[in-house]
Amino acid sequence: MNLFEHKPFDATAVMGFGILNGISIGLLNLSLGFNSVGFYQMTKLAIIPCTVLLETLFFRKKFSRNIQLSLAILLLGVGIATVTDLQLNLLGSILSLLAVITTCVAQIVSLAG
Numbered sequence: 001m002n003l004f005e006h007k008p009f010d011a012t013a014v015m016g017f018g019i020l021n022g023i024s025i026g027l028l029n030l031s032l033g034f035n036s037v038g039f040y041q042m043t044k045l046a047i048i049p050c051t052v053l054l055e056t057l058f059f060r061k062k063f064s065r066n067i068q069l070s071l072a073i074l075l076l077g078v079g080i081a082t083v084t085d086l087q088l089n090l091l092g093s094i095l096s097l098l099a100v101i102t103t104c105v106a107q108i109v110s111l112a113g
Contacts, residue, residue: 020106027099034092043096045078051104059108 032040048071055061063071088096 017106017109020102020109024099024102024106027095027102031092031096031099034089034095036087039088039092039096042079043100045075046096046100047103047107048075050100051107054104054108 028040028043031043035043052063052071056063
């Protein structure tokens with residue numbers, strides 16, 4: 001019936017992307033297990049500026065003033081709402097940092113592919 005069209009893909013790239021996403025989700029869940037919910041929320045928020053920074057540094061992508069202002073307002077508002085519950089430890093902080101990095105890279109790779 002030809003309802004679907006077969007499209008070739010690079011199996012290695014797809015597997016790498018899947019593994020990277022799995023690691024990212026695992027690290028985010030571990031971060032939540034070792035830190036407070038507030039710190040976990042701050043970790044999730046850190047993904048936004050980290051992604052913007054990586055895209056700016058490595059891909060020379062430019063972001064308009066409107067986008068920059070919108071992101072600043074969003075981060076400030078959610079940051080203020082969750083700043084009252086910040087309890088962390090060294091292991092949880094390391095896990096959070098790794099989670100942010102892997103999540104940013106996974107998002108950038110998914111957009112580039």
